[in-house]
Amino acid sequence: MKPSSLSYKLIYLESDGLLDMYDESYLRYPTVRKALLYESKRNDVVQCNLCERRCNIPRGGFGFCRTRVNINGVLYTLVYGDLNAIESRPIEIKPFFHFWPGSTALTFSTWSCNFNCPWCQNWHLSKQPPNPRTAFFVSPEKIVRKALSSRDDGLCVSFTEPTMLFEFSVDAFKLASKFSLYNTYVSNGYMTFEALKILKDSGLNGLKIDIKGDDEVYKKYCGGLDVEYVWRNAREAKQMGIHVEMVNLLISGVNDDEECIRWIIERHLKEVGPDTPIHFTRYYPAYKFHNPPTKIEKLEFAYNLAKKLGVNYPYIGNVPGHSYENTYCPECGELLIKRYGYTVVDYRVTSDSRCPRCGRHIPITGKYIKKRRFI
Numbered sequence: 001m002k003p004s005s006l007s008y009k010l011i012y013l014e015s016d017g018l019l020d021m022y023d024e025s026y027l028r029y030p031t032v033r034k035a036l037l038y039e040s041k042r043n044d045v046v047q048c049n050l051c052e053r054r055c056n057i058p059r060g061g062f063g064f065c066r067t068r069v070n071i072n073g074v075l076y077t078l079v080y081g082d083l084n085a086i087e088s089r090p091i092e093i094k095p096f097f098h099f100w101p102g103s104t105a106l107t108f109s110t111w112s113c114n115f116n117c118p119w120c121q122n123w124h125l126s127k128q129p130p131n132p133r134t135a136f137f138v139s140p141e142k143i144v145r146k147a148l149s150s151r152d153d154g155l156c157v158s159f160t161e162p163t164m165l166f167e168f169s170v171d172a173f174k175l176a177s178k179f180s181l182y183n184t185y186v187s188n189g190y191m192t193f194e195a196l197k198i199l200k201d202s203g204l205n206g207l208k209i210d211i212k213g214d215d216e217v218y219k220k221y222c223g224g225l226d227v228e229y230v231w232r233n234a235r236e237a238k239q240m241g242i243h244v245e246m247v248n249l250l251i252s253g254v255n256d257d258e259e260c261i262r263w264i265i266e267r268h269l270k271e272v273g274p275d276t277p278i279h280f281t282r283y284y285p286a287y288k289f290h291n292p293p294t295k296i297e298k299l300e301f302a303y304n305l306a307k308k309l310g311v312n313y314p315y316i317g318n319v320p321g322h323s324y325e326n327t328y329c330p331e332c333g334e335l336l337i338k339r340y341g342y343t344v345v346d347y348r349v350t351s352d353s354r355c356p357r358c359g360r361h362i363p364i365t366g367k368y369i370k371k372r373r374f375i
Contacts (some may be wrong), residue, residue: 006283022069026076029132033080035068036167037194044073050227051114051163051190064223065114066129067164077180079110080168082135084125085159086143088150092342094186095279096157097327099243100366101337102344105184106147108138109159110168115188116223117212119289125145126160127287135149147181153369154182154205157233163191166199173203182366189230196233197240206243206365209234213248213255214263223255235271240253243365244276247317248302251283252287252291256298258305272310275363281317300324313363331360344368 026032037049044059048068055063057070067079086108107295113126120126147155151296157165157175162185173183184206185199211230212218218225238244248264255264268278280302282294299316303324306314310329316322320341327337327349334357338346350356353364 006188013349016218022062022071024071026069026071026078026132028049029129029135030137031080031082031132031135032076032078033167035075035077036049036170036198038068038075040073040232044070044071045222046073046075048075048193050166050195052192052226053114053190054192058320062175065164066112067110072155077134077167078130079112081137082110082130082132082141083108083138083143084111084128085109086138086146088152089156089158090342091154091156091184091213092122092339092344094156094184094208094245095247095281095315095342096184096206096208096243096245096366097279097315097337097339098245098277098313098362100153100182101347101368102371103153103156103182103366103369104150104371105182106143106150107156107158108143108165109157109162110165111160111191113161113188114163114190115161115225117221118287119249119254119283119285120287121220121284122159123287140168141304142177143172144175144179144181147176148179152181154184156184156186158184158186162187163195166191166195169204170198170202173199177203180323184208186210188212189233190225191233193233193236195269200237200240204242207234207237207246208245208247209237210247210249211264211268214260217255217260231267231271238272238276244272245279246272246276247279247281249281249283250294250298250302252294252298254291256294256302261302261305262309265302265311269307269310274310277308277313277315278311279315279317280306284318296322310331327362328359329355329360329362331355332358334358336362344370 048055062069089107091103111130182205183203186208189209218227303314316324
């Protein structure tokens with residue numbers, strides 16, 4: 001698991017018919033800020049230490065994700081406060097099923113990604129590079145004010161990989177924590193351990209990690225990546241006290257075979273334990289991938305196998321109305337939380353997080369927030 005030794009090309013932006021290289025002139029834009037995690041190498045090369053690609057970036061160049069650039073031997077982020085989506089959304093849509101149930105989070109995102117998945121559901125955002133010249137800057141203060149005025153219960157960086165917004169997240173999370181808002185990431189889990197620790201220290205409360213598949217899936221479809229970093233971060237986040245939930249998008253013909261599903265479940269049990277929820281979600285064709293949608297039977301197979309192997313809280317997703325999107329007591333089978341899609345229809349866990357029938361403790365972070373929802 002050695003750091004990447006790749007160097008990346010110079011990036012050019014189209015502007016009035018001319019091609020301009022990134023230089024100090026870009027420092028005047030509010031979304032361009034000095035990066036927090038990098039180290040200097042010889043000849044003005046810098047190594048980005050934000051994600052485990054650890055790109056070596058020459059002067060005037062950019063990393064794989066295209067959000068980090070080297071200007072005169074210093075690494076800068078191009079996306080500080082460059083938000084392309086802001087929306088109040090139910091926490092269940094992330095999905096977080098055991099974290100502040102029924103609550104809403106002000107959710108926002110930026111451009112690009114450090115993965116290259118051909119089935120990306122939000123490709124119109126993740127496959128677009130940032131442009132500081134046209135960026136719409138939003139400050140951390142404005143995001144927190146928006147969350148408070150919208151009566152949201154927390155913040156969530158989602159839609160695209162939240163690690164791209166690392167420096168902005170750090171500032172926004174610190175401020176949000178002062179107003180008793182929770183802070184969450186919906187992530188591919190490929191950040192460095194240094195980044196994860198800073199996020200925790202800045203107020204990260206919840207982390208949902210997408211596990212794409214086994215090692216072959218990461219190498220073949222995600223850009224030659226190492227799945228072990230993802231499991232490490234899931235394990236370390238749990239140990240830090242961050243609420244963790246795992247999601248596996250079951251993709252037809254990619255990771256829906258029994259061997260891959262079983263491997264994911266066994267690693268889940270080993271790294272994050274039986275009480276950590278795992279969601280098997282239905283894939284639909286998107287971007288460059290056109291395999292048919294996941295069969296419901298495949299999702300049910302994954303759910304039942306997870307239960308058989310010892311996972312206490314498996315779920316299936318993107319199948320509204322299915323009984324497997326509900327929470328059941330692993331001790332007595334009592335229906336505890338009835339859901340329809342992203343709406344909590346009935347909540348029966350007691351105020352001290354126990355099953356009302358047998359008294360078993362149910363791992364819920366936070367409390368149930370009852371808000372008016374329309375199904």
